[in-house]
Amino acid sequence: MRILLITPRLPYPPYRGDKLKIFNLLKRLAKRHAIHLISFVEGQRELEYIQFLQPYCAAIETVPLPRWRSYLQCLFGLFSALPLQVHYFKSEKMRRRIDEICSRNHFDVIHTHLIRMAQYTAHYGHQLRALDLTDAVSLYLNRFLSREKNLIKKLILKIELERIKRYENILEQFHACFVCSEPDKEQLLQAAPEANIRIIPNGVDLAYFSSNGTTQYDPEKIVFTGNLTYHPNIDGIFYFVNEIFPLVKKEAPAAKFYIVGQSPPAKVRALASNDVIVTGFVEDIKQYYLNSAVAVSPIRFGAGTLNKILEPLALGVPVVATSMGTEGFDLTNGKEILIADGPHTFARHVVRVMKEPAYRDSLGQEGMAIVRRLYNWDAIVQALENVYQEMIEERSLARHAKYRTSVE
Numbered sequence: 001m002r003i004l005l006i007t008p009r010l011p012y013p014p015y016r017g018d019k020l021k022i023f024n025l026l027k028r029l030a031k032r033h034a035i036h037l038i039s040f041v042e043g044q045r046e047l048e049y050i051q052f053l054q055p056y057c058a059a060i061e062t063v064p065l066p067r068w069r070s071y072l073q074c075l076f077g078l079f080s081a082l083p084l085q086v087h088y089f090k091s092e093k094m095r096r097r098i099d100e101i102c103s104r105n106h107f108d109v110i111h112t113h114l115i116r117m118a119q120y121t122a123h124y125g126h127q128l129r130a131l132d133l134t135d136a137v138s139l140y141l142n143r144f145l146s147r148e149k150n151l152i153k154k155l156i157l158k159i160e161l162e163r164i165k166r167y168e169n170i171l172e173q174f175h176a177c178f179v180c181s182e183p184d185k186e187q188l189l190q191a192a193p194e195a196n197i198r199i200i201p202n203g204v205d206l207a208y209f210s211s212n213g214t215t216q217y218d219p220e221k222i223v224f225t226g227n228l229t230y231h232p233n234i235d236g237i238f239y240f241v242n243e244i245f246p247l248v249k250k251e252a253p254a255a256k257f258y259i260v261g262q263s264p265p266a267k268v269r270a271l272a273s274n275d276v277i278v279t280g281f282v283e284d285i286k287q288y289y290l291n292s293a294v295a296v297s298p299i300r301f302g303a304g305t306l307n308k309i310l311e312p313l314a315l316g317v318p319v320v321a322t323s324m325g326t327e328g329f330d331l332t333n334g335k336e337i338l339i340a341d342g343p344h345t346f347a348r349h350v351v352r353v354m355k356e357p358a359y360r361d362s363l364g365q366e367g368m369a370i371v372r373r374l375y376n377w378d379a380i381v382q383a384l385e386n387v388y389q390e391m392i393e394e395r396s397l398a399r400h401a402k403y404r405t406s407v408e
Contacts, residue, residue: 001108002107003388004036004109008114009040011039018113036105040062040089042066042067073087081166084160085137086119102127112174115133130178133171166191169191176198178200183328204310217292220293221291222293222294222295225311228268240257245257247343251347251351257275294320297325298321300324309321318337338363
């Protein structure tokens with residue numbers, strides 16, 4: 001197939017959740033298909049990353065979108081009915097470039113990443129169009145709003161939530177839409193009941209996240225990973241440090257909590273102490289998992305599915321998480337993962353994993369087995385290709401039926 005892939009950011013380096021997903025899809029789709037990639041870039045420095053994507057793409061095109069312009073568009077967007085994130089990524093230059101590419105090339109499928117980019121492809125009635133949402137933005141904003149205390153931020157979130165709920169009807173303009181979990185699908189069907197929404201789960205790169213089992217771990221080490229500019233991650237960190245970690249320390253006084261991720265804001269860096277280590281960006285996140293007794297995901301709001309669950313489990317490292325953090329995963333509490341929504345139960349699970357090596361090993365092995373079976377990117381890409389093929393076959397049948405009707 002010839003696939004046009006449209007993304008709001010270059011999918012490299014694959015450190016953020018959205019970039020990580022698209023990079024893994026791209027890498028595997030490229031084995032059997034010709035991919036034409038077009039993405040926004042904020043500055044010249046990002047152009048250096050194109051060389052790392054070229055082995056997977058038949059062509060790569062970029063459109064500049066400096067932040068100052070996006071902020072200005074959002075300012076004007078305050079007086080519009082469209083979501084601010086749609087205004088942030090609005091670009092006539094991108095619209096013209098996509099039109100030019102589609103006029104010069106035949107694509108079997110146009111794959112658009114995230115709802116903020118749907119504005120560029122929803123109108124292509126003659127093309128097969130897929131919209132990869134990853135998660136339901138309205139679900140994320142609704143949960144964010146429920147936890148936000150600042151009145152001004154609550155007002156902005158409420159306005160954006162109402163706008164995005166109306167805008168999500170755009171899903172009905174696409175032949176297929178993809179999300180990672182059932183709760184996201186249910187949320188989106190409220191706004192777009194006629195949309196063809198499929199669940200394509202998040203995955204993990206098993207070639208990288210693999211272990212021979214010989215790495216020695218520190219029984220006192222607890223690890224949290226993620227994009228530290230993402231509000232649910234910041235909230236989860238403070239929840240763990242303020243409410244859970246003191247309970248852990250009572251039972252395991254030598255315990256240390258590692259916060260691993262790029263661009264930690266000042267308020268996260270301020271948490272650093274002898275027992276709380278804020279690393280910032282690390283080259284090899286796998287080693288931080290393997291060196292830890294347990295990984296934690298104390299997430300209290302958000303949407304979609306989380307890499308911080310899949311990655312340690314793929315390595316056989318046990319995970320303690322909230323029920324919110326495990327949404328969308330086919331994992332059994334007490335067998336492949338430990339789930340707790342209250343700080344005391346969460347802390348008790350963490351301490352047990354730290355203090356009982358045999359229990360830790362059993363939990364880790366069960367988690368690793370199910371992740372390798374269900375969340376392998378190769379199998380996920382195969383499911384995505386199957387949907388592409390269905391779209392093509394349905395289009396062919398519809399054209400054949402139309403032709404027969406006209407002849408008769």
